[in-house]
Amino acid sequence: DQQVKQNSPSLSVQEGRISILNCDYTNSMFDYFLWYKKYPAEGPTFLISISSIKDKNEDGRFTVFLNKSAKHLSLHIVPSQPGDSAVYFCALTSNFGNEKLTFGTGTRLTIIP
Amino acid sequence: DGGITQSPKYLFRKEGQNVTLSCEQNLNHDAMYWYRQDPGQGLRLIYYSQIVNDFQKGDIAEGYSVSREKKESFPLTVTSAQKNPTAFYLCASKDRDPGNTIYFGEGSWLTVV
Numbered sequence: 001d002q003q004v005k006q007n008s009p010s011l012s013v014q015e016g017r018i019s020i021l022n023c024d025y026t027n028s029m030f031d032y033f034l035w036y037k038k039y040p041a042e043g044p045t046f047l048i049s050i051s052s053i054k055d056k057n058e059d060g061r062f063t064v065f066l067n068k069s070a071k072h073l074s075l076h077i078v079p080s081q082p083g084d085s086a087v088y089f090c091a092l093t094s095n096f097g098n099e100k101l102t103f104g105t106g107t108r109l110t111i112i113p
Numbered sequence: 114d115g116g117i118t119q120s121p122k123y124l125f126r127k128e129g130q131n132v133t134l135s136c137e138q139n140l141n142h143d144a145m146y147w148y149r150q151d152p153g154q155g156l157r158l159i160y161y162s163q164i165v166n167d168f169q170k171g172d173i174a175e176g177y178s179v180s181r182e183k184k185e186s187f188p189l190t191v192t193s194a195q196k197n198p199t200a201f202y203l204c205a206s207k208d209r210d211p212g213n214t215i216y217f218g219e220g221s222w223l224t225v226v
Binding site (some may be wrong): 009034042046091100102 | 117119122148153154155157158161171193201203205209214215216217218219222
């Protein structure tokens with residue numbers, strides 16, 4: 001039973017345009033949401049996060065949106081750059097302590113120059 | 114430099130052998146995690162530890178064992194009971210501060226020959 005789904009395994013976007021990555025979840029107990037970026041054969045690196053008390057968090061070119069009623073999370077990257085080409089994972093956790101993260105299956109983003 | 118160090122980066126194991134992957138962190142984090150990534154799949158949790166001398170099974174613990182004798186160290190043993198051990202293994206850690214950001218090591222490739 002996959003609690004966290006990223007339904008698009010891959011996405012191609014023209015350089016300079018907006019990239020939108022989506023993540024859907026089923027467990028309403030999740031209350032903290034993160035996005036990670038991963039290059040091949042490397043560990044994921046943290047990008048941006050949002051808690052359930054907010055619906056938007058912005059950090060430079062990256063913005064995360066949370067729609068709790070729809071159990072939907074999205075990451076917007078604008079403008080997209082070639083260095084953004086990577087696999088992006090959403091990760092969710094159910095409390096504000098040391099609980100485990102549940103990861104989505106990932107979306108491979110390719111930025112076309 | 115603070116961080117998480119995994120070793121070895123690449124490891125070959127013969128069928129029927131146990132192998133131990135090392136993970137050391139100098140971030141003074143309480144919680145440590147082991148994830149596994151298979152091609153085209155997300156990160157799946159093997160084991161996690163929230164405090165020294167304590168650990169819990171994740172979603173795919175069968176065929177693995179861990180220990181947490183020191184705060185900075187969380188080695189993972191892949192036993193001969195693990196039926197499909199070839200994968201990319203990621204160690205991670207997190208502190209107790211709000212934010213729930215997990216930091217990852219660079220990963221270890223294990224190949225069974």
